[in-house]
Amino acid sequence: MSDLLRLATAGSVDDGKSTLVGRLLYDTKSVLADTLDAVHRASADRGLTTPDLSLLVDGLRSEREQGITIDVAYRYFATPRRSFVLADTPGHVQYTRNTVTGASTAQLGVLLVDARKGVVEQTRRHAAVLALLGVPRLVLAVNKIDLVDYDQVTFSRIAKEFTAHATALGFPEDAVLEIPVSALAGDNVVERSANTPWYSGPTLLEHLETVPVEPDPHDAPFRFPVQYVIRPRTPEHPDYRGYAGQVASGTVRVGDEIAVLPGGLRSTVERIDTADGPLAEAVAGQSVTLLLAHELDISRGDLIATSANPPRVTDEFDATVCWLSDKPLRPGARVLVKHGTRTVQAIVTQLRTRFDEQRLASTENPESLRLNEIGQVAVRTAEPVPVDDYTRDRRTGAFLVIDTADGGTLAAGLVGAPLPELDGAADDTDSHALVSPGP
Template sequence: MSSLLRLATAGSVDDGKSTLVGRLLYDTKSVLADQLDAVTRASVDRGLSTPDLSLLVDGLRSEREQGITIDVAYRYFATPKRSFVLADTPGHVQYTRNTVTGASTAQLAILLVDARKGVVEQTRRHAAVLALLGVPRLVLAVNKVDLVDYDEETFRVIAKEFAAHATSLGYPRGSVLSIPVSALVGDNVVERSAETPWYSGPTLLEHLESVPAAPDPHDAPFRFPVQYVIRPRTPEHPDYRGYAGQVAAGTVRRGDEVLVLPAGLRSTVERIDTADGELAEAAAGRSVTLLLTDDLDIGRGDLIVAAGQAPVPTDELDATLAWLSEKPLRPGARVLVKHGTRTVPAFVEELTSRFDEQKLSSVDYPETLSLNEIGRVRVRTAEPLPVDDYTINRRTGAFLVIDSADGTTLAAGLVGAPLAILQPDQDVDRATGTAPGVAGGTERGSSPPASEA
């Protein structure tokens, strides 16, 4: 059985994300005949002699008309070696919030740059967002190398600059790979290009098939947010009381001792039900109904966890926010915090710092956080929440900030450790963009040359 890799794409406008994804789908034979026919007809209507593969991804009418990606598009494809779930995210600055959504579950991200333009402001912003979300591995796809005559030095300069930026954001050496590609003609996407004899590294697909996946969420401590309490009250099930939801992390088995938070109630798992019958165990991602041996007062918003690995509920959150609203955040704001299936009133006590992803520096105690800005905050909640540190558990270490007036999402929040660049004792070499003791750039003579950070 092949393994699964969740990945996301990001990049600036017109860097060719949709074309790259379309190329991956086309060259791995993951496109249905009728889809390809429709794309071919649409391409002919535009006066093109070859299919515009970006149309395989930009499915919304507004996206086709404007030639941009607006929403997050999820694509599924597979090779004999691995299965993939790919989130294609927008490039425009105003849609950075969608990048947060698409990258929130990614184990790897492909960040595109145009070889003619190199690393730009939006590249640095997306890299910061990916680092913030804890995406463990990056691929820098230096696209449109055919338009710079497959120049090796152009690729090396871009790869070195991005390597310095990535290490400054906390990415360790070896977790970032740069690949010269042309999504339009297929160079180094699935097939190796004869036009880049100076590049000895893997093609994009070869790397995706072989890169180690992030730690399996099945191995994390068990977490189960209760979404619904099932009480059928039928003659066949007069005393049935089940707690329905999706396993957010870890694995639960019959007989496991569990704790119900935030109340701290203790019990044992008696049964694990599904629509297809009982299970002996259920792992992360599985939707089930748990029955416990004790009749407890449990409702939507409660969190069932492994008794020996339980988080301590707290009403004070020190967290990093990616601000997603056009309305700026100021200290003293009253909002709602949604953690798992629980939503509680909250109060923003202070803005601790704001991260400048362009200068790789932070501003202490800013007056506001504006659209697409990243900062550290202290939030006081009306009720204790059983949160984990985001670096330990991405599902229960994350939360949403919601406008209490109209219910719109204002920010994505991550509990615990901030970006490396936001650590209070972290200094940055402004000349190279790297932190002390962190190697920037790339090494000549490595394989692939000048492409790994």
């Protein structure tokens, strides 16, 4: 089992997500004394008799003043069994782009719902985003269970509805767990609650400590986006030429044969340097400098990859995008595509499908994609780029779509990532619905 779990939390506004994260940090004694003192003072200033644990997460002044989460807040904590990197993402619809960012590297997603409201539109949207990003496991925390008198029927109804939606998105049933919690009172967050004798599953922390974790893709094909070329030109290093960056996936060893893409030049790895000295090998997540046996024309934006199993180099590919801009996307849009450390001009030549994550339905050849809508598109780039399918490599299968006018982020894209299968869906003139939208 891995000793590190990366997780992301998401939920609709006022579902108590920040309080849940604060409770998790507080009850695992992962809060520094001065931070806790500041929270006590801020809570007292608001007239509260108990600490407002959401303040442990909502660090920006604008977040504290508005009582909402705006940015992604990363928190690090540990128990004797496992270490955790937690990305607390916003609940507001307009900050969905930040949810995509926080969940992009997550191995597990924790979605919150208010027990009084159940599964809502934003819950379904977040579940769809997590499914498209390839997050392998989900927890539904049915929060504020104390406000419905710890009612088992209410919990079971919400759990059943969410499981049906999650499995329709492609999550296996055994990858989805529902837990009744009260973040404010602490029920089933770290300690098991006597108020839910009908619940026999683990607490949230117990599940986080024991859930199987997919390992980092050290055995995936080696991928290394070049961030910087190091040429010190000093008397001590007159011929030094190193290529700095972070190993995106796989493992590289001294002596490995590599290809430099998109050009296709080949060489072997002669040295692997770090600030702490040379290494015999480097794995995914490590920042290193590679020195090659041959002097090649390599610059920022190139990708160094294993020559035995390189990515495909292409100027046309299909992708799934989550549109994150108020400006609609229409066929023929000219954009920038940022893939790894390379940014190229591109055209979205076709909108193939728009996916409705609420009804679990698809519309063919839509006229546009609007804010927070998900769809499949065809992209043509002005120059070839080395890409992997997202299902093969999450690091080199992802890209950003950028506005050519102001540099703003328009969309998050996944190369070749399929939308949920809608097998057996009923057909009509423009969509294929998996479930009825209801009355």
